[in-house]
Amino acid sequence: MPVSAAVFMMLLLVASSLMAMTQREAHRETQRMAVVAAKPSPSDLLLTIANDVWGGEQYPVVWVEPATEAEAVLPPGVSQLPKPGQAVISPGLARLASQDSRLAARYPDHLVLGSGGVRSADELFAYVRVPEGRDLAGGQATVRAQGFGSHPVGGRALPLTLEPSQVTVTSVSAGVAGFLVLPGLIVLVVGLAAASGVRDRRFEILRSIGAPARALLALAVLETAILAVPGLLVASILWSAIGSRVLGGAPLVGSVVVGGTSLCLGGSSSPSSWPA
Amino acid sequence: MARLEASTVSFDVPGRRILDGLDLAAEAAECLTVMGPSGSGKTSLLNCLCGITAPSGGSVEIDGTELTSLSPSRRSAFRLRRLGLVFQFGELLPEMTAIENVALPLRLMGASREDAQVRAEEWLERVAVNERAEAHPGELSGGEIQRVGIARALAHRPSLVLADEPTGALDEDNTVRVAELLVGVARELGSTVVITTHDPLVASRTDRVLRLRDGRLEQNEVTDSSRAMGGS
Numbered sequence: 001m002p003v004s005a006a007v008f009m010m011l012l013l014v015a016s017s018l019m020a021m022t023q024r025e026a027h028r029e030t031q032r033m034a035v036v037a038a039k040p041s042p043s044d045l046l047l048t049i050a051n052d053v054w055g056g057e058q059y060p061v062v063w064v065e066p067a068t069e070a071e072a073v074l075p076p077g078v079s080q081l082p083k084p085g086q087a088v089i090s091p092g093l094a095r096l097a098s099q100d101s102r103l104a105a106r107y108p109d110h111l112v113l114g115s116g117g118v119r120s121a122d123e124l125f126a127y128v129r130v131p132e133g134r135d136l137a138g139g140q141a142t143v144r145a146q147g148f149g150s151h152p153v154g155g156r157a158l159p160l161t162l163e164p165s166q167v168t169v170t171s172v173s174a175g176v177a178g179f180l181v182l183p184g185l186i187v188l189v190v191g192l193a194a195a196s197g198v199r200d201r202r203f204e205i206l207r208s209i210g211a212p213a214r215a216l217l218a219l220a221v222l223e224t225a226i227l228a229v230p231g232l233l234v235a236s237i238l239w240s241a242i243g244s245r246v247l248g249g250a251p252l253v254g255s256v257v258v259g260g261t262s263l264c265l266g267g268s269s270s271p272s273s274w275p276a
Numbered sequence: 277m278a279r280l281e282a283s284t285v286s287f288d289v290p291g292r293r294i295l296d297g298l299d300l301a302a303e304a305a306e307c308l309t310v311m312g313p314s315g316s317g318k319t320s321l322l323n324c325l326c327g328i329t330a331p332s333g334g335s336v337e338i339d340g341t342e343l344t345s346l347s348p349s350r351r352s353a354f355r356l357r358r359l360g361l362v363f364q365f366g367e368l369l370p371e372m373t374a375i376e377n378v379a380l381p382l383r384l385m386g387a388s389r390e391d392a393q394v395r396a397e398e399w400l401e402r403v404a405v406n407e408r409a410e411a412h413p414g415e416l417s418g419g420e421i422q423r424v425g426i427a428r429a430l431a432h433r434p435s436l437v438l439a440d441e442p443t444g445a446l447d448e449d450n451t452v453r454v455a456e457l458l459v460g461v462a463r464e465l466g467s468t469v470v471i472t473t474h475d476p477l478v479a480s481r482t483d484r485v486l487r488l489r490d491g492r493l494e495q496n497e498v499t500d501s502s503r504a505m506g507g508s
Binding site: 202205206207208209210211212213215 | 326328349352353354355356357359361363367368369371380381384428
């Protein structure tokens with residue numbers, strides 16, 4: 001019984017971690033959407049979504065330029081507007097750039113995006129400010145952003161991705177329910193059934209002598225707790241110790257799952273210090 | 277004291293009729309035996325009489341309370357307060373000591389821990405197992421287990437005692453001691469007693485013997501014990 005409780009708890013923790021991770025990614029993607037300006041404002045930021053390719057993977061590169069001399073709105077994760085020609089790249093891209101000089105040459109003197117600006121810690125993504133002598137104004141694909149995040153009622157917002165994520169909270173929910181929670185429940189029920197012979201006899205005796213239903217219920221809850229709590233505790237401790245490493249190696253269809261939360265990277269500015 | 281009346285009680289399991297329109301009446305403070313071979317339906321009959329199982333048909337009335345018309349929870353409450361059950365193997369809870377087992381029904385009825393403890397001690401003394409009060413069932417002999425079981429069944433002074441093969445797992449010496457104890461103490465309390473057994477040693481200590489065959493009670497014998505007590 002404690003073993004089946006531990007297995008169930010472990011699967012439940014994996015499931016909830018995946019759910020939380022997917023929800024966090026979805027939230028960050030929403031926060032990074034460019035809210036299209038309904039009317040021009042001096043603080044607008046002009047941007048155009050392009051793409052780049054590295055190692056066979058295509059990733060978005062967003063060209064940016066302030067609409068006026070005034071201070072422009074900044075995307076999440078960008079603490080200061082880059083200088084002309086300078087890039088602000090995602091932690092994942094920065095890590096790759098630190099390993100390959102050819103990629104580093106594409107983004108010389110780059111800044112690194114904060115955790116709030118990327119979907120996940122190894123997402124490849126870059127903002128690049130257009131160099132001196134070029135501008136985005138008047139371009140057909142240019143968008144005038146008045147801010148970032150959820151679009152206002154009646155407004156429009158542009159996701160800064162090449163294509164919408166195929167991994168939705170709903171699909172992940174269905175996945176974890178089908179492949180983790182359900183098998184976990186089966187393990188738990190089988191464990192309970194296997195351990196229930198003695199308990200069944202005890203409850204039969206108590207019912208025979210006329211024990212009230214509420215007393216039997218209280219006893220059942222207490223017994224189950226006593227049997228299950230050690231397993232739940234062991235699973236929780238084990239998961240807190242190895243969970244992030246286990247998830248770090250788990251592939252999700254259509255998405256790369258990375259170790260830990262990108263919030264953990266917030267304090268780091270050195271690409272070499274980021275986890276693989 | 278309870279008057280028991282079961283009328284046209286039937287009990288079916290898939291593909292088989294265990295009890296077939298059986299009638300049974302026991303007067304208040306009467307002690308009777310139901311005999312029958314293994315598989316004849318003795319346990320099913322007791323389960324129907326005490327309300328653990330709802331009969332497929334017929335009715336069971338104890339002192340004017342129609343047991344079969346009560347909800348399962350009310351039947352449980354009735355069983356706890358009015359009935360005492362003795363089982364073939366004692367059926368003590370293995371995690372509890374002898375005294376805790378005897379005190380259990382009292383505690384379930386709302387008695388304080390101290391009160392239940394005192395009354396359980398008295399009953400263990402009455403069935404001569406008081407020196408093993410703190411022993412767990414695994415440390416008791418078969419005869420001791422059964423005597424503790426009798427103490428548990430009688431500690432709350434039930435008006436009706438139902439005993440299912442109470443000596444089925446005992447040797448002859450213990451059979452006689454347990455049967456005399458059960459019948460003797462129940463008579464002292466004035467409880468009505470129904471015992472199922474296939475042992476004539478037990479049957480001879482009760483007032484009347486009924487025989488269960490093919491789901492019906494066939495004979496009605498008056499025992500020597502009853503004659504000795506002036507019964508008809």
